[in-house]
Amino acid sequence: MLTERVEAIRRNYVEAKPCISYQRALIWTQSHQRTEGQPIAIRRAQAFYDCCDLLPVNIFEGELIVGAIGEFRKCGILTPEYSWLWVDREMDHFDTRPQDPYVMTAEQRAFVREHIFPYWKGQSLEEAFLARVPAETAKIVVDTGIVDNDSKWRQAVGEVTPDYQDVLFAKGFGGVAAEARAKLAALGDTDADSLDKADFYRSVILAAEGIVRFANRYADEAEKLAAAEADPVRREELRAIAQNCRNVPANPPKTFHEALQFVWFTQLGGILSENPLALNPGRFDQYMAPYYEADIQAGRLNEAQAQELVDCLWLKLSEWVWTISANTADYFAGYNQFQNLTVGGKTREGLDATNAVTYLALKATEETRTHQPGLSVRVHQDCPPEFLGAVTELVSKGTGFPAIHNDAVGYQMLLNAGYEPQDAKDWNNCGCVVPHFRKTGEWTAAVNVNFGSALEYALNEGRSLLTGELMGLPERAASNFATFDEVKEAFFRQFANLCRHSITATLVAQKLHQELVPRPFLSATIEECLASGRDLSQGGAKYNVGPVITGIGLAVVANSLAAIRKLVFDDRTTTLAELCAALRADWDGFEELRQSALVAPKYGNDDDYVDTLAIEIANWYYREIHQYRDVFGNPFNTAFMGISNYIPMGRVLGATPCGRRGGDPSSEGVSPYVGSDCSTPLAAMRSAAKVNQEIHSGGTLLNLRLNHELVATKRGQANLGAMIQTFFALGAFHVQFNTISSQVLRQAQAHPEQYRDLLVRVAGYSTQFVNLSRSMQDAIIARTEHAEF
Amino acid sequence: MPSSDPSSGWVMNIQNFSVNDGDGIRTTIFLAGCAMRCPWCANPEGGSLRNPMTKLMSVDEVVSQVLRQLPFLRVSGGGVTFSGGEPTFQTGFLRALAGPLYDAGVGLAIETCGTFSYLDVADVLAKMDQIFMDFKHPDPAAHLRWTGRPLDLVLENLRHVRESGADYVVRIPVIAGVNADSETITRMLDILADACPSAKLEFLPYHKLGFAKYEALGKPTPAGFETPADADLAEYQKMAVQRGLEPISYR
C-alpha cells in the first residue's frame, strides 16, 4: 500500500502535463558568454557550477527526497548547446503534438527566442554535425528513418552508469574534488598532455564543487522551511532533509535515506550537465543494501519507511522529463529517459545477489506504477524461487515491468566485449537492454539501421519504393535475379552500404563530442577518468566499448526473404517481376498474391525454413559491423533492441514481400513481426533463441504479449517463471511481457490482422483470440474484464 | 471404429502451452473419437474420427512435434495431456504415442470419460502420472439417457483406477439442466465418498465456448444447458469438503 504522501505525489505525476523550464538554458548561456576563450571543458564545467549556484531551489510538498531541475514539479529542460534548431521549429506545437506533448507558454517561447537561441546560432552540436557529415552519408542518415543517429547529434550521449560502489559512496563528491586537486598539483606544466589533464581536473573540481553547492542550497532552504513550518511532523522531516543535503553528496552517505538522496543528486547533476538519455542508477540493490541493513539493525528505519523512501525516489526519477524532438519522440515514445535500474543477478564473486532492497525495488514499481526507473532484473538459473515469484508477480500487474534478463548471457556479452570476468559478472543494464558496467564509456544506442531499406533497395534498383529516389547502390532489376542466392547477395550488398554510412555518421559524431561537449560531471563519477586524467568523451573510462549499431526489422527481412524463396523459387507460384510489381502497387490488385505471402513461413513459429534466414542475417550483420573500429580503435558492436524505433522505420518502408503493407511498422529487436507468431509464446521464444544472442554485445530484445488471465494466479506465475528459465536455458538474453487487458481484446476484435499472435485461454487450453468466433470473443472479453484488477 | 493401425491416428488438435490444466506447462493432444454422446459436448469434432476438423497424423509426427516443447515441459514440471474426444477410443494409437513420450521422460496425464475396457488400457494408464476421470450423473437411467453409455462401467473403472494406486482426480462437469441441482450433486458426492473416499475432485462449470465448432461442423448448437451460478459451485465445494473429498482447482 502506498502511503498517503506517496499517493498524493503519484497523483500529481499522473495528472500533470510536463512543463518546459528555460532556467537551466539561460544560466548555461549566460555562463558561456562570460567564459569565451576558455577551454571547452572548463566552460562547460563552469556553466554547470553556475547552474548549481543559481537555479531556483524548490522543495515541493511532502517530498522526502529533494532537488529539482527547474521551477516545475514535472519538468523538462533545454540544452541549446546540443541543439536548438528543432526546438525553435517545434516549440510552438509542443502542447498539441500527439506523442509526448509539453507545456511551454508564449512568453517562455518569446524569451528563449530572444535571449537564449541567438547565442547558439552556428555553435550547437547539431549544426556542427550537419556541417561536417559527408553529403553522401547525410542523405541516408539525416531524418530519413533509414539510418538514424540523431540522438547522438541533437542530444547528449548519456549512457553512463555512475560508480557508486568505488567512487561516489566511497568518497563523496568532496573526496572526488580532493583527489582531482591532488592530481592537478602533481602535474607538470611543460608538456601538452599535462596541460590537457590540468583542464580536465579543473573541470572535475568545478563539477564536484557545483553539485555540493547545489545540495547545500537545498539544505539552507530546508532549514528555512523547517523554521517556518507549523506541523511538527513535517518540521522534523524538513530538518532531516537539511541534514541529508548537508552531508551528501559531499561525503559518503551515513544512512539509507542519505544514500537515496545521493542517488538523486547524482541524477540531477547528470541532467543539468547534459540532459542525458540512459543515465543509469545501475545495481541499486547492491550498493543500497549495506545502508538498509545498518539502519534496520540500528533501529533507525523499518521496512515500511524504507519502502516509502524508495517510492519517493521512483517518483523523482519520473518527474524529470526528457525534452526531445517529435522525431526522437517517435523513436523513444513515452517521456522515457531510460534511467535503467537493475536488481538481482549474481555478485562479483558469483553468488546470488538478491537482498531485501531487491524486493523494495520490485514493490516500488508495482505500487507507484511509474514509468521510471526502467526496472530490469537479472535472473540466473539458480535464483531464489521467491525472487522469480516476485518478478512474475510484477509481470502479472501489467505494468510491462520488469525487463527480464538472463544473467549468464549478460555476462557472456561483456566477456565478448573484452571485460575482465569479475567486472563482467557485475553487469547492469543501460537504457533498455544493453548489458553495461559502471566503469564504461560506450555509445550504447549509437545508430538504428533499417534492415528493410536494404531489402527494398535490393529489389527496387537501389531506389526507395515510396519516393522513387536512388537511396541505395544502383542495382539491376530484380527480375534478373536467377536464383535465391542472387537475391540474398543483392540484399547484403545494399545492407553493407547502410552499415558503412552508419559507421561514418558515428565517427563524425564521436569526434565532435570530443571537441565540443566534454562531460566533466559524469566523468567525475567514473574511477578511471579520475585516475587517467581524461574525460569520458576522450576515452577516459576503464572500458571503452565500441558504439552499438541497432538493427531494426530482422523479422520483416527474414520473413520477406522466406516468402521470396517459397513463392518464387520453391513453389514457383509467382515471379520476382510480379512480386515487385505487387510491392510497387502496395499490394493493390494483388490481394491473392498477398494472401500467399502472408501464409508463407514466418519467423517466430519455430520454423527453420525462415528462422535459419534470421540467423544468417544476424550473423552476417555481426561480422560486418564488428570489422569497423571507432575513434578509440574499438570494434563496433551490434544489437537487436528497440524502443519504438520500429514504427518510424516502418513508415519510410514500402510494402515488403512478407505481406506487410507500405508504411506499416517494421519489427523490433529479435521479436517476431507483430501478429505473425501465431503458434505459442514458446515457439516465438524458440525462434528468438536461435539467433546467437550472446554475440550481439549491444543487447537483444524480445517483447511478448500475454493474456492477463494466464498470470493472474500464483500457479500461472510459476509457469511463467518456468517459461522464462527455459527461454534463458536456450541461450536468450531478454524478454518482457505486455499483459493483455479487455481493452486490448477489443482492439484485437477491430483489427484482427494486427493481433494474430494474441493468445487467450479458452477452456483448459489457450488459442489465438482472433481465430475465435465473435460470440466467443465476447465471452472471453467479459471474462477478462471479470478477472481484471 | 477405433483405428486398427496404431502407427497413425485421428487428431483433433495439438495444443502447446496449455496451462491451468494440470501441472506446469503442458501440451494437450486431443484424440478424436468417443463412445459417449453427451449433447452438451464442448468438442463435437471429437464425436467421430474423421470429420472436417480432424486430421490423420503419424505417431512420429505427433511425437516430434511434442518433443520440440520438451525444454519448456521439463523446466515447468509439466508434460503431455491426452484428451479428446475420448483418448482411449483409439487405444492402439494412444499406446503408440504414450510409449515414446514416456521413454523420453515426458510427464503424462489423461482426461477420460471413464468408458473403456480396463484390461485393454491398464498398461497405458500405468504410464500416466495423473488420470482425470469424468463423473457425469448419479442415476443409471439418466446417465444412459444423457451419455448413451452405462454408469456401471464408469464406476467400475473408477474403482480400478483407485485400486491401481494411480494419482487421479474425479471431474464433475456441472451443467444446469443436467446435474446442477443440490439433490443430484448430493447423490454424486455420496457415491464418490463411498467409492473413493478422500479423492481429489474438480468441478468444471459448463461453458458455451464450443459453440463455434458446432457452427463449423454445420450442426445445431446444444440447447437447454446453462452455466451454473458461482454461488451454487461454492456450495457444492463445501458439500464435497463435508464428505471428506478434496476439491482442487488448477488456477
Ligand code: SF4
Ligand atoms: S464424453 Fe466428453 S468428448 Fe465424449 S461426448 Fe461426452 S463430453 Fe464429448
